[in-house]
Amino acid sequence: MPPSPRSVPEGMRPSTGAASVDMTVQLAGLTLRSPVMTASGTFASGHEYAEFVELERLGAIVTKGVSLEPWPGNDSPRIAETPSGMLNSIGLQNQGVEKFCEKQLARLGGVDVPVIVNVSGHSIAEYAAVVERLEQEPGVAGYEVNISCPNVDEGGMAFGVGCTPAAAVTRAVRDVTSRPLIVKLSPNVTDIAEIARAVEAEGADAVSLINTLLGMAIDPETRRPRLARVVGGLSGPAIRPVALRMVWQVAQAVALPVVGMGGIMTGEDAVEFMLAGAAAVAVGTANFVDPTSTRRVTDGLREYCVRHGVPRVRDLTGAMDQ
Amino acid sequence: MPPSPRSVPEGMRPSTGAASVDMTVQLAGLTLRSPVMTASGTFASGHEYAEFVELERLGAIVTKGVSLEPWPGNDSPRIAETPSGMLNSIGLQNQGVEKFCEKQLARLGGVDVPVIVNVSGHSIAEYAAVVERLEQEPGVAGYEVNISCPNVDEGGMAFGVGCTPAAAVTRAVRDVTSRPLIVKLSPNVTDIAEIARAVEAEGADAVSLINTLLGMAIDPETRRPRLARVVGGLSGPAIRPVALRMVWQVAQAVALPVVGMGGIMTGEDAVEFMLAGAAAVAVGTANFVDPTSTRRVTDGLREYCVRHGVPRVRDLTGAMDQ
Amino acid sequence: MRTKPERAHPVLERVAVVANDRVTEGVGLLRLRAPRIAATVHSGQFIHLRIAVGADFILRRPFAVHRRDGDVIEVLYRVAGRGTHDLETKRTGQEMDAIGPLGRGWEPGEVSSALLVAGGIGAAPLGMLAEDLAARGVAVSVALGAPSGERLVARGLFERVARRVGVVTEDGSEGETGLVTLLTARWLEQETFDVICACGPEGMARAVAEQARFARVPCLVSLERLMACGVGVCLSCVVSTTHGLKKACKHGPVFDAEEVVWDASESPQRA
Amino acid sequence: MRTKPERAHPVLERVAVVANDRVTEGVGLLRLRAPRIAATVHSGQFIHLRIAVGADFILRRPFAVHRRDGDVIEVLYRVAGRGTHDLETKRTGQEMDAIGPLGRGWEPGEVSSALLVAGGIGAAPLGMLAEDLAARGVAVSVALGAPSGERLVARGLFERVARRVGVVTEDGSEGETGLVTLLTARWLEQETFDVICACGPEGMARAVAEQARFARVPCLVSLERLMACGVGVCLSCVVSTTHGLKKACKHGPVFDAEEVVWDASESPQRA
């Protein structure tokens, strides 16, 4: 995104240096160095982007979804570009929780940043089993339970579009861990606040939203769907207005902290999500567009606070003026 | 949109002239000259755009929503731009059905194009009352019942997000008219196919989708929502993948013809909707971007048919290759 | 008071950049070859310009026609955001498409003296008006206000055609120090005008309208609203008036100040 | 067979257009000043280019490094859609950002003869390879195929460095008439090669791989996949191999033909 040509009015630049903004936020019992996290599936386990950004400056790394057994994911093509967005139907390809612990987690061992593992399952029991296995790993700071993946046939989003299954998954995971538990909600619902309340009642420590919107694209020349699996998840700037609205609705509906995401590309986008009620934010598709996005968003957020004389970034949470 | 640089492979241009494509489609008992209609609220009653496009070449004109009494609409600002889209919270401002008949309908009297009146209501009784009044007007070809407006507090979308109210509105209108009845569905639901089936069961002749996605934007500088009413409806290319997916789902779920819309900017976009199952399409936000959009989309659709040797545009409906 | 000149139908025209020059900090002057629009435009009318195709911002942007010069129309623009930022990069020969002329412009009727009041970029829609009035022999006074001297625009044009030009800046870097209403208040005390035409931030326009009312001088104001369609279709640009909601793009952007129900929240400058 | 040269970490570099010239119908040659990428790139690696900022298409586009020339890298591109269309309009001095060098390039190992097979724009990733091999004294044969003479690219480069260049076009407008495999079949009958390196439409690559297998010549193929991240994160670019799914951006784009499980539906050219 180009630098906003909106110039800062004279006299509005406070004398406080950048260093004086308190960027820490509390999330589900964790103290994060910054509210800027990574969105699951868009940062792998951090290693690839370590060449572009300092992982230690992230609020948290949220890993790609992990299931009990290896999943092959969906057929190719798995992505399609759409106006200001993209569709993906990766389908939670992963090597299973054992390999995950052995390889990815081990590799993150030396990095001083909270690692939140994104957990998938085909069944309620599988979610719980993945978490049970991860409980043995000291390197795990918490869980993000993905009940909202639109790209798998069983499980995934099916758990996220009804209160009863959403509550059941939350309960099953809660029963096996006392670590911070974030539940990731699906936007493909009539009333997301209702689902948020259901998972809150079952002991979630936080909710994150939004996962991708279910979408589709067809190539008129071949008449075939652009994704082998026909439908996929829409992410990127295109969905930001929907994501922001849902964050605002959920933040009003529950007492839990909210992790906001969906099309965040700049610090100002992150500010919007925090004003709408997010305690922290996650950067997803933007990483593909610019591998330094997490840093750019963090810096932009800090600069915004400096410019507006906000001493603690957490003061932005829910501070929309209505 | 720039002309697609995708060049037509030699030998693929069939000798059939443009005129030979049969562009007519059947919709809810109407024979339309072309599948390209206007989306409610983006074309007023056609007069303003008559300076840019020939109204007679449209499949149908769908009017701005009309209610029983005049509605003032929402406070300003009423629009905000978002990546590849826009939010609106016009709020169904209109002069009421009496004035509508007197002014807009009368003005369209001389134009040889089917006029479909988009109907709004705060209550089931109001929908029926508006239609009853319109039954006296010979210039009305049919109705599009809007149970999906996200911009009014009572009525509007509330009727469109549950099967029971959606069915009730459809039934009430069906009881007072035998004219073509299209029900316009909301995308802000978990299962749009279920709503489509509910209105089909109550006698709708067609469904149209999608209305706008509920969204929001905040100005970080002022901390205020960009829309006076905070939330509004997202339209434009950004929502096209979601719209296309829903059209595909609904076309498989019901026997009714589907009018597809959401971000259609070009003829190829229209092709996508038809391949996904739409019998006709509507052009909305694109009119604001380019007032000749309806013509451009119609021409593009015809050229596509010529290029691909499709004799009847209706052959595209549901012809996605899977 | 307002006579209603015949308004031509708007056209969609492919316009070519003839020149695009920086005028002052953050303000540019765009000269566009636009024979069809130029042929019928009245002062105070605007064009709806499609700045970019294929960009992630899709809507057109409205700009007043600042001057007409044969086949060419001029747009005086302030860089405010993405669209105007892109506008600044346009080079001679590049083309865009424009819808225009749009809306109802200045229609002061038969007058022999006029006071034009501009706040900052609000000078844009007053340029052609000043020239037209002067050409008709009307005694034109212009009060120009801006935050600072560098933000004053179109002063040269006004000095060329007006009987008198007064300048007020908030920081006193040029002319008197204060708000432009300082000057208009004094002038309105000293003499009478047949009409006042004002454009600038809505607060300024409103204050001028109040002075005009007090002085019993008819007052026209050009108002800005966020606009999607620009042609009266979408209802995004409504202005509260004593006759109900009116569309700024169709019934305006110039309104009789007496009919405006001032509501700061409607102005896009609230941001 | 493959030796593994030390691969440098990719960098994000601001690159400047040095030249952008039309080569033939729908094909351009972009020269980019990119000192950091040029410093470490191996033949067959690619860059992930951000063509536009603020456009409605947001993803980067992957392009092979066709040649390296000091600080400059060359990209040979075919106009295929929005991104490459915009690329065509870039002028000298304009900047973009690029991530690179990415992926695993050609790693033919110690060979004394090599057969390079290119279909159309598939010549792009073979340019630097031909130069490098020739510089190492390897006897390079190049078989170039294209639908027609105008679609032949990089012929000059190959003729400069290769021992032999053969041309086949589908319409016979240049060289022999038919598919490039006509030529490779003949050459493989007549003599032996230490390695075959092929790039082109997936059908062609597959056919060459089969010939290579039959002739018992090791074969490397460069495959294309739709790519979002380009750095091994998103899993959009997977290739089915005998060792399971591999990422074209990280383990490829060059694969040992023996390990590829050919699946036409994975190729973006299915469209």
Ligand SMILES: Cc1cc2nc3c(=O)[nH]c(=O)nc-3n(C[C@H](O)[C@H](O)[C@H](O)COP(=O)(O)OP(=O)(O)OC[C@H]3O[C@@H](n4cnc5c(N)ncnc54)[C@H](O)[C@@H]3O)c2cc1C
């Ligand atoms: C009838 C009319 C005539 C105008 N004439 C001129 C002119 O001659 N010269 C000139 O510089 N500007 C004029 N404007 C304002 C101009 O349209 C906006 O500055 C421009 O649209 C901003 O676009 P942007 O993409 O640069 O900014 P955005 O990023 O869209 O917005 C930046 C800022 O500009 C404000 N803004 C956005 N749209 C409008 C709008 N339609 N009207 C007013 N403010 C807006 C926003 O609220 C925001 O504060 C006119 C507006 C109207 C309605």
Ligand SMILES: Cc1cc2nc3c(=O)[nH]c(=O)nc-3n(C[C@H](O)[C@H](O)[C@H](O)COP(=O)(O)OP(=O)(O)OC[C@H]3O[C@@H](n4cnc5c(N)ncnc54)[C@H](O)[C@@H]3O)c2cc1C
């Ligand atoms: C590792 C790698 C190296 C490549 N090197 C070159 C090169 O040196 N020169 C060159 O001209 N092209 C190269 N390509 C292909 C190039 O990336 C695409 O042509 C380009 O991304 C199309 O972008 P677009 O916006 O113009 O087209 P789009 O509008 O995105 O698509 C137009 C057509 O191009 C196809 N396409 C889109 N993305 C890709 C992709 N990633 N790979 C292959 N086809 C695609 C689409 O399926 C469609 O048929 C390479 C691709 C890969 C994966």
Ligand SMILES: Cc1cc2nc3c(=O)[nH]c(=O)nc-3n(C[C@H](O)[C@H](O)[C@H](O)COP(=O)(O)O)c2cc1C
């Ligand atoms: C390629 C890709 C893979 C994703 N994989 C996962 C995943 O494994 N688990 C998950 O919960 N969300 C996944 N997501 C969703 C993102 O975490 C995020 O919720 C969504 O993309 C919206 O944010 P964005 O617009 O910033 O990308 C994935 C998104 C993308 C684009």
Ligand SMILES: Cc1cc2nc3c(=O)[nH]c(=O)nc-3n(C[C@H](O)[C@H](O)[C@H](O)COP(=O)(O)O)c2cc1C
């Ligand atoms: C400014 C505006 C006003 C609208 N008014 C109505 C309306 O009165 N009734 C209705 O059913 N839909 C209304 N819509 C929704 C459109 O008809 C259409 O369903 C939606 O915008 C998606 O199509 P698009 O992306 O092509 O605009 C409105 C949309 C916009 C942008």
Ligand code: FES
């Ligand atoms: S801008 Fe659409 S009605 Fe005025």
Ligand code: FES
């Ligand atoms: S392009 Fe993302 S993993 Fe290869």
